[in-house]
Amino acid sequence: MPTSPADHESEHDAARPRRERRKEARPGELLDAALTLFVEKGFAATRVEEVAARAGVSKGTLFLYFPSKEDLFKAVVRENIAGRFDEWNQELEAFDGSSADLVRYCLHSWWERIGMTPASGITKLVMSEARMFPELAAFYEHEVIEPGDRLLRRVLERGISRGDFRPTNLDYAVYSLISPMIFLLMWKHSLGPCCPSTREIDPVQFIDTQVDLILHGLVATPHTLSS
Template identity: 40%
Template structure:
């Protein structure tokens, strides 16, 4: 018996290519959205970047809005699954949870590409209410649930004092939005490292949230 007799059959290349296409289209769409914004992104340019015919896109996505939603989901689902699971299962203090969670949020924003989507909403959401509503449903609403769960956990444990901040927990992530605005508007004139924004964000949240104040910063 030869090696070719025992080796498993190799799936046809065309089938592998077809199964990979949605992800390739999403990646090409993200690249186009990052370069051009929502309004100026054209599906023919997405197709060209993905190396396919424009008509192929419509086999998977009915419109540019659908592609935008798929791009959001591709980046958000792993992030929310990770961070929500952390809040639910974290064994340590609220301070330790904040110190662990905020770096993950910054990594998702600035390494995972979510800042591109937020930039589009900030600059173009007023002109395209459909994508603003989509972003609110997919990102803002889920993010508020996640942050509210963190705060409620801290209050139950007696580690978080009830205040105006616990009444509106979404304010906790506001410094991350400020970081995005700074990076896309002012960083070329006055560069500030993302790590410094993150450190200031952690310090601000802990001093505003904890009942007894945070411990010394961990290097």
């Protein structure tokens, strides 16, 4: 049976060296390898040679795509977290549920898309090494913290404008939404793996409890508190 040009192309691709065949995929593979090593070892302890080896390329190839380890780290943050804010803002615009449902959706979807992935370790890394690498801390502030604050502020403003939430200091109210998620990340990447099974935290139940506390507080009825 005669072969088609596509067959010859497929045979040619199969015969090419492995590194050459993967040329187009290298940036993504490098970012995956870097994320894994940054989370496992931290920024300072990770060497670019290790990242290149994990991705199956030479150090020189890595530098073709990312001129420095700092540039590599920034690309990892943009790929896994910062680059998703457009998507999240669009979802906020399209959300048609109640304000309470939106708060639940934000925290649960964040956990599913970031918390349950290797990218969840980036926040712990930044918090641990920020003072040693102030430039990277400033980058993370600009690329992740500031747009995250703006997004959550819009969530709260939506609730206030609809009369679902009472007016409050939004600068600090935003931290009420962020703090439980930071706790989950720190627990997952620090004490959590070292604790006995009796201390295990179910992230979904934890988030549901935090949302309930944020929305309703601890007081059974408002009049039970003395002035």
